[in-house]
Amino acid sequence: GENVEQHPSTLSVQEGDSAVIKCTYSDSASNYFPWYKQELGKRPQLIIDIRSNVGEKKDQRIAVTLNKTAKHFSLHITETQPEDSAVYFCAGGDGGSQGNLIFGKGTKLSVKP
Amino acid sequence: EAQVTQNPRYLITVTGKKLTVTCSQNMNHEYMSWYRQDPGLGLRQIYYSMNVEVTDKGDVPEGYKVSRKEKRNFPLILESPSPNQTSLYFCASSPSSGSSYEQYFGPGTRLTVT
Numbered sequence: 096g097e098n099v100e101q102h103p104s105t106l107s108v109q110e111g112d113s114a115v116i117k118c119t120y121s122d123s124a125s126n127y128f129p130w131y132k133q134e135l136g137k138r139p140q141l142i143i144d145i146r147s148n149v150g151e152k153k154d155q156r157i158a159v160t161l162n163k164t165a166k167h168f169s170l171h172i173t174e175t176q177p178e179d180s181a182v183y184f185c186a187g188g189d190g191g192s193q194g195n196l197i198f199g200k201g202t203k204l205s206v207k208p
Numbered sequence: 209e210a211q212v213t214q215n216p217r218y219l220i221t222v223t224g225k226k227l228t229v230t231c232s233q234n235m236n237h238e239y240m241s242w243y244r245q246d247p248g249l250g251l252r253q254i255y256y257s258m259n260v261e262v263t264d265k266g267d268v269p270e271g272y273k274v275s276r277k278e279k280r281n282f283p284l285i286l287e288s289p290s291p292n293q294t295s296l297y298f299c300a301s302s303p304s305s306g307s308s309y310e311q312y313f314g315p316g317t318r319l320t321v322t
Contacts, residue, residue, distance in 0.1 A: 101250075104248075127309055129309070129310070129311075131311075138298065138313040138314065138315055138316055139251070139298070139311075139313050140313070141310045141311070144308075144309070144310070184250060184251060195241075195253075195256055195264075195266075196241075196302075196309075196311065197253065197267075198243075198250055198251040198252075198253070199250060200248070200249060200250035201250040201251070
């Protein structure tokens with residue numbers, strides 16, 4: 096089955112700097128890669144996702160890149176703000192009726208003012 | 209309002225006393241899943257269901273049972289809870305077709321087994 100590895104486990108940046116979180120996956124059949132943000136005491140919520148037929152996707156200050164050959168994908172947050180502080184989870188799987196979604200262990204991002 | 213609900217939100221129980229955590233969604237989603245969240249271990253999947261009467265084991269199914277008799281409900285059953293099942297539990301649902309596979313999470317159930 097799918098295995099998703101996520102690095103780093105913790106990340107501390109200064110406000111305004113960029114943050115990058117990386118994930119690798121094992122199953123070449125996986126074609127859907129979402130990122131979830133979990134603020135303290137709250138439920139995880141989707142912030143961006145990408146499918147295997149796309150190499151990059153952007154939404155304002157966040158972007159995700161996917162390298163299918165190398166089986167890795169990354170989350171990029173630019174101009175970080177204190178409200179970006181949270182735990183971020185990557186996930187991989189076969190979106191839709193074909194399969195299931197497996198999550199990485201999470202990255203705790205701290206943005207220092 | 210589209211949502212996933214879980215009950216109870218908090219539960220303290222004793223070893224061996226059977227309990228059920230309910231999960232319900234009103235979005236007509238085919239896919240539902242249970243996760244447990246422990247510090248440093250992320251979201252580990254317990255069981256998932258692709259549709260009514262179809263369930264499958266996730267990464268950590270031992271000590272848990274599920275059923276999917278109706279599309280909207282996916283209860284998690286602990287027949288004989290043990291202290292190592294103390295955790296934060298999340299239920300989630302998503303569509304299995306269409307333009308988005310976003311998983312919608314419930315608010316979580318914090319379980320303590322003494």
